[in-house]
Amino acid sequence: MKILVLTGAGISAESGVPTFRDASGLWEGHRFEEVATPEAFVSNPALVHDFYNQRRRSLQSPSIQPNAAHLALAKLEREHDDDFLLVTQNIDNLHQRAGSQNLIAMHGELLKVRCLDTDERFDWTGDLDVSTPHPKRSAAFGRLRPHVVWFGEMPLGLEQIEAAASQADLFLSIGTSAVVYPAAAIVQWTRPNCRRVEINLEATPSSGAFDQSIRGKATVEVPAFLA
């Protein structure tokens, strides 16, 4: 059985990582146009760096750990080997830390940066600002950006995601509000005989496209569904 899983911020909420659109979510304190677009980075790089520096620091707090839902998906992968793909919109590293390997982080990774000139990627745990020296070119400053996908930019791994969706027997969507595209369209890319299951605290604009909608917390419902 071929399995494709899509996760969003809701799966990490119970690990203490804020979501975007819920009450007290990340967009509560920011307009996304100010921090999550290429235009914002050009016009106010310091503000954008500050937004991601704070999140990078929080993610590395010892209290932020993978939860039962992340662990259940890593176990599912071990049981299904090559027939499993996990696509996450999350830029945290909680799936990786839970042991997931066959994974596409379609909106990038918070603990990576990339070079504006060459696109080369570097692991990054510290702060970043407009005067940060380049790791390989010591005379170059401020040429690094967070390795994340902002609005208007192309998400990563789309070809592989589309292929996996078109072959999946089970599509599981967990903890996403289904308002950001193209992630929200993946359910439409699945074939007619694919079983589509959504797990979320509440209904989403995509709920009608699923065969089954499970309402509840990811840490409870994901392990229960996969048991």
Ligand code: BJW
């Ligand atoms: C729980 C829970 C618990 C809580 N248990 N559940 C007009 C119409 C259509 C599209 C567009 C349009 N204008 C522009 C666009 C395109 C745009 C877009 O979609 N905009 C819409 C908002 C209108 N998309 C793009 O620009 C994308 N690129 C693109 O389209 O390129 C061109 C292209 C064309 C054709 C094909 C392919 C490409 C890029 C999108 C990049 C998104 N980037 C962000 C920021 C990443 C970096 C960062 O983290 O800062 O990604 S935005 C933000 O939203 C982040 C997330 O990954 C993404 C999705 O959010 P998510 O994960 O769904 O979180 P929430 O908070 O929204 O929802 C949480 C859910 O969990 C809720 O439902 C809760 O109920 C639930 N929950 N606790 C279970 N315990």
